[in-house]
Amino acid sequence: MTIALGFLAIILATLLGWLLKQTFNSAPWEMEVVSDTAHYGPLGDDKSKLIALLGLLAVVSSFFALILSAYALRMELGDWVPMTEPQLLWMNTVMLVIASGVLQWTRNAAIAGQQARLQPGLIITGILTLGFVLGQFVAWQQLQNSGQFITNNPSNAFFYFLTGAHAVHIVGGLIVWARATMKVVLGKGEVGQIRRSIELCTIYWHFLLLVWLVLFGLLLQT
Amino acid sequence: MSYVAIADRDHEQEHHDPQTFITKYIWSQDHKVIAVQYGLTAIFVGLIALGLSAMMRLQLGFPDEFTFINPENYYQFITMHGMIMVIYLLTALFLGGFGNYLIPLMVGSRDMVFPYLNMLSYWVYLLSVIILVVSFFVPGGSTGAGWTLYPPQAIMAGTPGVDLGIILMLVSLAVFIVAFTMGGLNYITTVLQARCKGMTLMRMPLSVWGIFTATVLGLLAFPALLVSAIMMLLDKTLMTSFFMPAISSMGTDPGYTGGSPILFQHLFWFFGHPEVYIVALPAFGIVSDLLSTHARKNIFGYRMMVWAIIAIGGLSFVVWAHHMYVSGMNPYFGFFFATTTLIIAVPTAIKVYNWVLTLWEGNIHLRVPMLFAIGFIFTFIHGGLTGLFLGNVTIDLPLSDTYFVVAHFHMVMGVSPILVVFGAIYHWWPKITGKMYNETLGKWHFWMTFLGTYAIYLPMHYLGFAGVPRRYFAMGNTEFLPESAQDLNAAITISALFVACTQILFFANMIWSLWKGPKSDPNPWDATTLEWQTPDHPPKHGNWGHELPVVHRWAYDYSVPGHEEDFIPQNVSADDAPAGREHGGEHAIVATKEHK
Numbered sequence: 001m002t003i004a005l006g007f008l009a010i011i012l013a014t015l016l017g018w019l020l021k022q023t024f025n026s027a028p029w030e031m032e033v034v035s036d037t038a039h040y041g042p043l044g045d046d047k048s049k050l051i052a053l054l055g056l057l058a059v060v061s062s063f064f065a066l067i068l069s070a071y072a073l074r075m076e077l078g079d080w081v082p083m084t085e086p087q088l089l090w091m092n093t094v095m096l097v098i099a100s101g102v103l104q105w106t107r108n109a110a111i112a113g114q115q116a117r118l119q120p121g122l123i124i125t126g127i128l129t130l131g132f133v134l135g136q137f138v139a140w141q142q143l144q145n146s147g148q149f150i151t152n153n154p155s156n157a158f159f160y161f162l163t164g165a166h167a168v169h170i171v172g173g174l175i176v177w178a179r180a181t182m183k184v185v186l187g188k189g190e191v192g193q194i195r196r197s198i199e200l201c202t203i204y205w206h207f208l209l210l211v212w213l214v215l216f217g218l219l220l221q222t
Numbered sequence: 223m224s225y226v227a228i229a230d231r232d233h234e235q236e237h238h239d240p241q242t243f244i245t246k247y248i249w250s251q252d253h254k255v256i257a258v259q260y261g262l263t264a265i266f267v268g269l270i271a272l273g274l275s276a277m278m279r280l281q282l283g284f285p286d287e288f289t290f291i292n293p294e295n296y297y298q299f300i301t302m303h304g305m306i307m308v309i310y311l312l313t314a315l316f317l318g319g320f321g322n323y324l325i326p327l328m329v330g331s332r333d334m335v336f337p338y339l340n341m342l343s344y345w346v347y348l349l350s351v352i353i354l355v356v357s358f359f360v361p362g363g364s365t366g367a368g369w370t371l372y373p374p375q376a377i378m379a380g381t382p383g384v385d386l387g388i389i390l391m392l393v394s395l396a397v398f399i400v401a402f403t404m405g406g407l408n409y410i411t412t413v414l415q416a417r418c419k420g421m422t423l424m425r426m427p428l429s430v431w432g433i434f435t436a437t438v439l440g441l442l443a444f445p446a447l448l449v450s451a452i453m454m455l456l457d458k459t460l461m462t463s464f465f466m467p468a469i470s471s472m473g474t475d476p477g478y479t480g481g482s483p484i485l486f487q488h489l490f491w492f493f494g495h496p497e498v499y500i501v502a503l504p505a506f507g508i509v510s511d512l513l514s515t516h517a518r519k520n521i522f523g524y525r526m527m528v529w530a531i532i533a534i535g536g537l538s539f540v541v542w543a544h545h546m547y548v549s550g551m552n553p554y555f556g557f558f559f560a561t562t563t564l565i566i567a568v569p570t571a572i573k574v575y576n577w578v579l580t581l582w583e584g585n586i587h588l589r590v591p592m593l594f595a596i597g598f599i600f601t602f603i604h605g606g607l608t609g610l611f612l613g614n615v616t617i618d619l620p621l622s623d624t625y626f627v628v629a630h631f632h633m634v635m636g637v638s639p640i641l642v643v644f645g646a647i648y649h650w651w652p653k654i655t656g657k658m659y660n661e662t663l664g665k666w667h668f669w670m671t672f673l674g675t676y677a678i679y680l681p682m683h684y685l686g687f688a689g690v691p692r693r694y695f696a697m698g699n700t701e702f703l704p705e706s707a708q709d710l711n712a713a714i715t716i717s718a719l720f721v722a723c724t725q726i727l728f729f730a731n732m733i734w735s736l737w738k739g740p741k742s743d744p745n746p747w748d749a750t751t752l753e754w755q756t757p758d759h760p761p762k763h764g765n766w767g768h769e770l771p772v773v774h775r776w777a778y779d780y781s782v783p784g785h786e787e788d789f790i791p792q793n794v795s796a797d798d799a800p801a802g803r804e805h806g807g808e809h810a811i812v813a814t815k816e817h818k
Contacts, residue, residue, distance in 0.1 A: 001488055005540070008442060012536050015438070019423075019532065028424040028524060028776040048335040048415040055407045055441065063445035066492070070449065070485055074464065079480035150460055154481065157462040161453070 003072060007065035011058055046196050053200050057207050060169060064211055067162060068218065074154050075222060083155040085219055086142045092135035093216055099128035100202075100209045107202040110195040118194070122181045125205070129174060136167050155222070162215050166208070173204050240763060251337035252763050253322045256344050258654070260318030263344075267351055268311035274303040276722050283715025285696050285708075293695040294382040297366030300693070301383075302358070304369030305391070308497065309398060310351055312639055316504040317402070317440065318347060320646060321409050321433045323654065327753035328430050330418025330771045330793075332764045334408045343408065346401035350394045357383070357390035365391045368693070370490060373465040373483050377458040379472060389458060392451040399444045399451075406437045418752075420773030424528070425792070427751050427777040428521060431528050432507020435535045436500045443496035443539070450489040457481070487549055491542035498635055499538040503531055505642040506573055509595045511777070512645050513577055515749045516592035517584030518788050520778035522576045530569035530576075537566040547615050548622045556615040563613035567606070574603060585781065585788070589747070590664035594645030597672045598638050605634025608683070623693070626686025629679045637675045644671070644728065651735070652742030653753055656760040659735040667727040674721035681710050748789045751777050755791050 074080070106121025140160065143149075150160045180197040183189035240246040247255060278299050281291045291299075322340070326333050334340045357364040366382030367375060375381050377388055413426075413434045426434075453464040457478075465486040466478035514521040521527060543551060543559040577599055586592065608630040612618045621627060644667070652658055690697070690707055697703060744759035757767040771793040779790040790799050 001492060004446075004492065008539055011442065012539075016532070016536070022423045023525070023528065026422070026424045026525075028422070029520065029778070043331070043333055043337070043416060044335045045415070048411050051414055052336065052407045052411045055410055056403075059403055059407075059441050059445060062442045063449060066446050066449045066489065070453070070464070070489060073485050073488065074482060077480055077482055079463075150456070150462055151477075154463055154479075157456065157464060161456065165452075 001069045001073070004062070004065045004069040007061060011062075049196070049200060050203075053203060057204075060207075060211070064165070064215070067158075067165065068214075071158050071162075071218070071222075074158070077154075079153070080155055081153045082222055083148065083153065083159055083219075085159070086139040088135060088139045088142060089216060089219075092132050092139065093212065095128045095135060096132045096209050096212055099125050099132065100205045102128065103198070103202045103205045107198050110198045113191075115191070118184050118198070119181075122177065122184055122198070126174065126177055126181060129170060129177070129205075133167050133170055133174075136163050139163070159219060162219070166212055166215060169208055169211075173201065173208060176204070177201055249341065251333070251341045253326050253334045253337070253340060254654070254761065256340055257319050257321075257323035259344050260314055260322060260347065261320075263348055263351055264311050264315040264319060267306050267354070268315075270355075271303045271306035271311060272722055272725070274299040274306075276719060278303065279715040279718040281695065283712040294366060295363065296695045297368070298364050298382050298387075301366050301368055301371075302354075302364050306354070307636065308369065308501070309395070310354065312501045312635075312643075313402070313440070313497070314347060315643060316501060316639070317409065317433060317437060318344065318405055320429070320504060320508065321405070321437065323650065324429055324753065325409055325412050325433060326416065327756070327761065327765060328427050328751055329413060329416060330421050330752050330766070330773060331412060331416035332766060332770070335411045335416050336408050339404050340408050343401050343405035346397060346404065350398035350401060353390055353394040353397060357387050357394070360386040360390065362387055370487075370494070371454070372490075373454060373457065373481075373486050374467060374469055374478075377454065377466070378469070378476070389455065392455045392458075395451045396448055399448045402440060402444055406441045409433065409437045410441070418770045418773060421752075421792075424525070425773055425776045427507070428510040428524070428527055428531070429504070429507040431531050432503040432505070432510075435531050436503040439496045439503070439535050439538060440500045443493045443500070446489050446493035450486055450493070453489075454486065484546075484549055487546050488542070491545045492539075494545060495542040496535075496538045499534055501635060501639050503535065505598070505639045506531060506534075508646045509598050509642050510573075510577065510580075511751065512591050512595040512642075512649055513580050514778050514780060515649075515747050516587045516589055516595070517581050518587070518748075518780045519580055519584040520780055522579040522582075523572070524776070524778060526572055527576055530572045533569040534566060537562060537569070541566060544613055544618070547618045553615075560614050564610065567610055567613075570606060574599065574606070589648075590659075590661060590668060591645045591649035591747075593665065593668040593672075594641045594648065597668065598641040598645065601633050601641060601672075601675070602638040605630055605632075605638060609634060621686055623691050624686035625682045625690045625692050628692050629682035629686060632679050632682075637679065641672070644668070647732075649747070650753075651732070652746050653760060655736060655739075656742055657735045657739035658742040658746070659731045659739055663727055663731045667724060667731065670724040670727070671721055674717055674724060677717035678714050678721065681714055685710060745791075748787070750775075750779055750789050750791050752792055755793050 102121055103125040106118060106125065109117035109121060140163070143156075143159075148156055150157050176197070180194060180201060183194050183197075240250060240252070246252075250256060250259075277288075277291055278296060280288050281296055322334070325331075362383050362385045364383045365371070365376065365387040367377075367388060371388070371391070377384060381388075383391075413430060417426075453462075456462045457464055457466050461477055463478045463481035465483055466476075466481040467483060468479050469476065510521050510527060541559060541563045543555060544563045547556060547559075581596075608626070612621060612627065612630055648659070648664055685707060688704070688707055689702055690711075697708070742759075744756070745754040747754070752771055752773070753761070755771060756765055772795075773792045774795040775790065775792055777792055779792075781788045782790060785799065
């Protein structure tokens with residue numbers, strides 16, 4: 001469980017540091033106006049969405065950290081036989097890296113107000129990401145065809161579980177991406193709102209790329 | 223009192239007031255309605271779980287008298303009782319119920335920051351409850367694996383509900399976690415982003431601190447349950463071997479290879495122990511506010527209380543393996559987890575001392591919520607102290623499989639939070655409904671519940687010391703157990719049925735209150751926190767009318783020297799207070815003297 005604990009330590013230390021900054025030396029029973037950290041804008045504003053997204057990323061990280069902990073513990077048992085990963089995963093990885101890069105480029109364009117670049121940027125991102133998900137599915141097919149089923153060995157089971165769980169998170173991101181893209185394609189929606197959707201999508205894409213790189217690295221190593 | 227106008231009211235009020243019955247009470251996005259929906263659903267399943275415990279007690283108190291209880295459904299009763307009480311009642315009620323109602327009102331917000339997501343959270347929770355309830359009626363019935371669902375037995379032939387029951391249980395848990403995540407992200411973001419002007423973190427009532435920290439714990443810990451649920455589902459349905467060892471079942475080989483049941487236990491308790499505090503921390507917070515309000519005294523050591531909540535939350539992640547001493551572990555690990563378990567007693571004890579010191583020389587009003595809050599201090603100390611025993615490996619090993627453990631966790635995690643739930647309902651009932659209840663009936667309810675639960679759980683400690691094993695359907699001819707153990711079991715059953723029946727008083731009182739109860743004062747307890755200062759009573763959609771409140775002080779200005787009234791609401795500025803206070807008690811007295 002070291003991996004999960006290490007992850008938790010990072011999250012809790014971040015929270016603790018922030019809380020200390022907020023609360024240290026404050027004497028709430030005093031009447032003096034203390035530095036007002038409260039926010040009283042409209043409900044569900046940009047910053048709220050960003051904070052909720054970061055919260056979600058913490059939850060998802062916790063989820064994957066725990067699977068990796070289980071992976072490390074299960075690996076130590078006698079029946080573990082390392083699995084050979086399909087070469088297709090390399091191509092899938094490249095697609096996801098480019099998708100993330102293109103989305104970053106689209107985000108930069110959105111911030112710079114270059115509206116014409118949004119549509120191609122978003123569509124290319126979507127195609128590449130969908131390509132990644134399909135590629136993962138094809139990798140599963142290849143494994144099955146070569147007799148590498150989920151029940152063969154715990155390493156196989158973890159491979160299917162990890163890649164499946166990651167793909168589900170990508171599909172969740174694609175739903176949000178589809179909403180933003182529809183707005184751009186149909187010309188509906190306010191410019192600022194679309195820009196903010198793209199910004200949040202970009203964070204999520206980079207995060208899932210990072211998760212995939214960690215998972216892929218681990219799968220290759222073990 | 224002062225308020226700040228909202229510059230951009232049209233933008234602020236994006237969520238227009240609901241018009242129809244359906245948008246107002248069914249598909250409602252109002253946090254108060256969602257809170258009531260969460261509360262009613264949780265109490266409904268809680269009553270099912272209460273009924274199940276009555277069945278168990280009937281069998282234990284009067285073995286084989288009731289033919290409709292057989293070993294299979296006895297285990298189903300145990301399992302579903304535990305799971306419902308811990309997850310579907312307590313977690314949902316404290317966070318979905320009280321969290322939803324109190325957070326926006328206490329921090330001065332119009333609603334949760336994402337009202338639609340909030341509504342979705344409730345409906346997904348309801349779906350998880352429906353899946354859970356359906357599992358009672360599928361062929362084979364619900365799972366009887368024990369609430370910890372330990373493999374291999376949870377998914378092996380011979381355990382009740384091994385076909386559909388366990389699958390529905392795991393699916394229901396996964397759906398619950400999705401619902402909780404939606405709600406939890408909302409609670410956290412609301413606390414961080416929607417506090418009104420002047421409401422700094424250290425001016426928040428402890429109820430909000432407790433719910434906030436518990437939500438952080440939940441968001442980080444529930445994924446462990448999700449991971450273990452998915453992996454067990456795969457073991458069950460696709461025959462993977464994450465947890466399932468190579469095993470022979472009734473002379474046949476089911477096909478599993480070398481998995482680790484201990485791995486499941488690690489994942490389960492990595493969630494399971496923080497879960498204790500997911501339930502306890504909101505209770506700690508709420509009880510602090512009840513004690514302070516009804517003792518007319520500021521909470522003792524507010525900052526220490528906040529930091530104790532945070533410390534308990536952090537430490538709760540590094541004690542999980544004390545639930546696994548009997549599974550066997552490296553002695554150094556046992557030493558480590560025993561030490562961390564004892565360390566967590568330090569911030570917890572600080573809280574208990576501070577509650578007692580809050581009562582010290584307070585102007586104590588023994589109203590119904592206060593009785594429940596004080597009752598909680600007793601039961602919590604009681605259950606906490608037995609926890610210190612069980613935290614030690616050498617004491618835990620002989621006691622772990624006995625009724626001592628049942629007594630311990632019911633005192634600390636069953637009775638204690640439930641007393642707070644009742645206290646909180648009695649406290650906020652006038653705000654939620656605008657009606658008062660019958661005080662005398664409420665006091666009867668308290669005393670019968672409080673004394674009744676002691677009559678149930680105190681003797682269980684003795685049974686545990688005598689070696690009466692838990693989880694058993696029947697004791698059989700066990701020589702080392704004296705016959706009096708059975709007499710005690712019968713007495714416990716009678717007490718349990720008595721306590722279950724006395725809950726009728728509570729429901730009768732509340733239904734009477736809704737139907738014919740007198741109208742309550744907007745602030746019947748003279749409380750300082752914001753939820754009692756709403757312009758409408760009970761608060762309407764949007765909570766604050768046209769203007770959000772501005773906070774000028776912390777939540778505990780009770781009995782401030784030099785003031786005529788013994789409380790100053792949070793939204794009263796120094797200028798508006800009857801005899802202005804600038805820098806705390808001493809100065810206030812000086813100021814008053816000068817004024818005279």
